[in-house]
Amino acid sequence: MVKLRHYLANLSTIMLLCLSYSSHAVPSFAASKVNTIEICAGEWPPFLSESLPEQGVIAHLIRDVFAQANIKVNFTFLPWGRAFHDTKKQKYAATAVWMFEQDRANSFLYSEAVLNERFVFFHLQSRPFDWRSVNDLKDLILGGGLAYSYGAEFDKALEAGIFEISRVNSSVQNFKRLTMNRIDVFAEEQSVGYHVLNNELADIANKITHHPKPLLINQSFLLFPKEGGKSQQLLNIFNQHLAEFKKDGRYQSYFNGLDRGDYRPAKTPHD
Numbered sequence: 001m002v003k004l005r006h007y008l009a010n011l012s013t014i015m016l017l018c019l020s021y022s023s024h025a026v027p028s029f030a031a032s033k034v035n036t037i038e039i040c041a042g043e044w045p046p047f048l049s050e051s052l053p054e055q056g057v058i059a060h061l062i063r064d065v066f067a068q069a070n071i072k073v074n075f076t077f078l079p080w081g082r083a084f085h086d087t088k089k090q091k092y093a094a095t096a097v098w099m100f101e102q103d104r105a106n107s108f109l110y111s112e113a114v115l116n117e118r119f120v121f122f123h124l125q126s127r128p129f130d131w132r133s134v135n136d137l138k139d140l141i142l143g144g145g146l147a148y149s150y151g152a153e154f155d156k157a158l159e160a161g162i163f164e165i166s167r168v169n170s171s172v173q174n175f176k177r178l179t180m181n182r183i184d185v186f187a188e189e190q191s192v193g194y195h196v197l198n199n200e201l202a203d204i205a206n207k208i209t210h211h212p213k214p215l216l217i218n219q220s221f222l223l224f225p226k227e228g229g230k231s232q233q234l235l236n237i238f239n240q241h242l243a244e245f246k247k248d249g250r251y252q253s254y255f256n257g258l259d260r261g262d263y264r265p266a267k268t269p270h271d
Helices: 002-024 057-067 080-088 152-159 171-179 190-200 231-248 250-260
Strands: 035-041 071-077 094-099 108-110 115-124 141-145 164-168 185-189 208-210 216-225
Touching: 035 057, 035 080, 057 071, 057 094, 057 231, 057 250, 080 094, 080 216, 108 231, 115 171, 115 190, 141 171, 164 171, 171 185, 171 190, 171 208, 185 190, 190 208, 216 231, 231 250
Parallel strands: 035 071, 035 094, 141 164, 141 185
Antiparallel strands: 094 216, 108 216, 115 185, 115 208, 115 216
């Protein structure tokens, strides 16, 4: 009987330790069943797009991170402004992905960084280009997107008249202007630029390259509405599992796949 009491006492201690550990763990919705959340995003291939394999590399990553906590993610694609507005009104659990701005932080909880955007200068293969500082851009005509900032240092140099920037609505237009020598270089996110070249401008893609020095590296985040009842819980879950992905190498494997072309549009029979 004494041995039995010792056994039961030890068992109780083990159970209390387990309960104590679980109370400090990041909460999950329910381990016994799959839970579903809705996330909205804008079109931004190859990172996010309704028409791409896995809906783009970032959608794939986010979906798999949540899957580790037994949470299924459905993506809805909307114009960016509506995605922001509807998520703020808690129609969606989160919206992907956004750079940090203080105004947004008033309404949203920011995840850990999901994506490092790498902006580079694209130029013609036939026109060698090198730069180490913004002063090396002197007297050049740069191509850019409408109302887009490429960082404080860039904006300051532009205001000082070190170089000119000619803005148009799309990357396709800017790449075409490069081939016609209407601009000297074009600033664009590296993966986005090559996605456009390979899938929309294959006839000129081999004429264009990029300079390896980044102009700007931006981090982008998953945003959860502050007023959402489960936002803090979802944020904690996502951050914990994202950190695990980064630590064990799974995170980088998605971007290795992006470089291999895993997220290019599926070819149709007539392609």
